[in-house]
Amino acid sequence: MRFWVLSPRWNSLPQVLALPSSLGSASWDAVYERELQAFQEFGDSGEIWFGEESMTRLIRWMEKCNIPLDASVLDIGTGNGVFLVELAKLGYSDITGIDYCPLAIQLSGRIIEKEGFSNIKLQVEDFLNPSSELSGFRICIDKGTFDAISLSPDGASEKKQQYVKSLCRALQDRGFFLITSCNWTKKELLEEFRGGFEIVEELPTPTFTFGGRSGNSVTALVFQKK
Incomplete structure (x- = not known):
C-alpha cells in the first residue's frame, strides 16, 4: 500500500491520502465550497484527480475496445464532473456521475451547464448505500474514490467490502470496472476485487525512480465482472 502523493495537483485538495483522519463529509464540503466559489468568480473548474492524463488513459482504452457511444457509464465519485464532460464531447450519450457530497454535484452541474450538455445525469449518492436504481451499467469508473474509502478512520475493512458489493450491483454482467489508485x-x-471480478488489463502509468528503485506513481487496472 502506498501513502505518498507525488502529483503537485493534489496540493489544493484535502490530504485524505496522507492523513486518514481528514476524511469525512465536512472535509469534502469545505473543498467543494471553495471550488464552487472559484468557479462562480473565475470560471475555474478545479482540480482533475490524477491529472488530465488519467482521463486520457481511460478514454484511450474505451476507444481501443470500441466501447459503443451509447454504453451506460457511471463515474463513481465524480467530483467536479470534468471527466463526464470529456466523455460527452466524444459523443457518449448515457453517462451518469454520482458523488455523496451535494456541493460536488452542484459544482459539476454548473460546469456541465456551462459546457452546454443537457444529457448528463447527476445524482447525490453514497456508493456504500446506493439507491436501487443505480444498476445495469456497462462501465464503472473510479479515480480515487476507493482510495478515500480505504483510508477511512472508521471501519475501512467493512467499507471496502461494501464497496465491492455495491460495484457488483451497479455493473451489468460482464461489465467493465476501470480503477485508478495512488x-x-x-x-x-x-486481492481486493478477487470476489466477483477478473483482471482484463493493466494500463500504463507514469514511473519514477527513488533510491535506485523504480515504481509507478499510480496503478490503473481494468476489471470485468465475472
Whole structure:
C-alpha cells in the first residue's frame, strides 16, 4: 500500500491520502465550497484527480475496445464532473456521475451547464448505500474514490467490502470496472476485487525512480465482472 502523493495537483485538495483522519463529509464540503466559489468568480473548474492524463488513459482504452457511444457509464465519485464532460464531447450519450457530497454535484452541474450538455445525469449518492436504481451499467469508473474509502478512520475493512458489493450491483454482467489508485498496487487491488471480478488489463502509468528503485506513481487496472 502506498501513502505518498507525488502529483503537485493534489496540493489544493484535502490530504485524505496522507492523513486518514481528514476524511469525512465536512472535509469534502469545505473543498467543494471553495471550488464552487472559484468557479462562480473565475470560471475555474478545479482540480482533475490524477491529472488530465488519467482521463486520457481511460478514454484511450474505451476507444481501443470500441466501447459503443451509447454504453451506460457511471463515474463513481465524480467530483467536479470534468471527466463526464470529456466523455460527452466524444459523443457518449448515457453517462451518469454520482458523488455523496451535494456541493460536488452542484459544482459539476454548473460546469456541465456551462459546457452546454443537457444529457448528463447527476445524482447525490453514497456508493456504500446506493439507491436501487443505480444498476445495469456497462462501465464503472473510479479515480480515487476507493482510495478515500480505504483510508477511512472508521471501519475501512467493512467499507471496502461494501464497496465491492455495491460495484457488483451497479455493473451489468460482464461489465467493465476501470480503477485508478495512488494508494494500492496491482497485487493489492487484485486481492481486493478477487470476489466477483477478473483482471482484463493493466494500463500504463507514469514511473519514477527513488533510491535506485523504480515504481509507478499510480496503478490503473481494468476489471470485468465475472
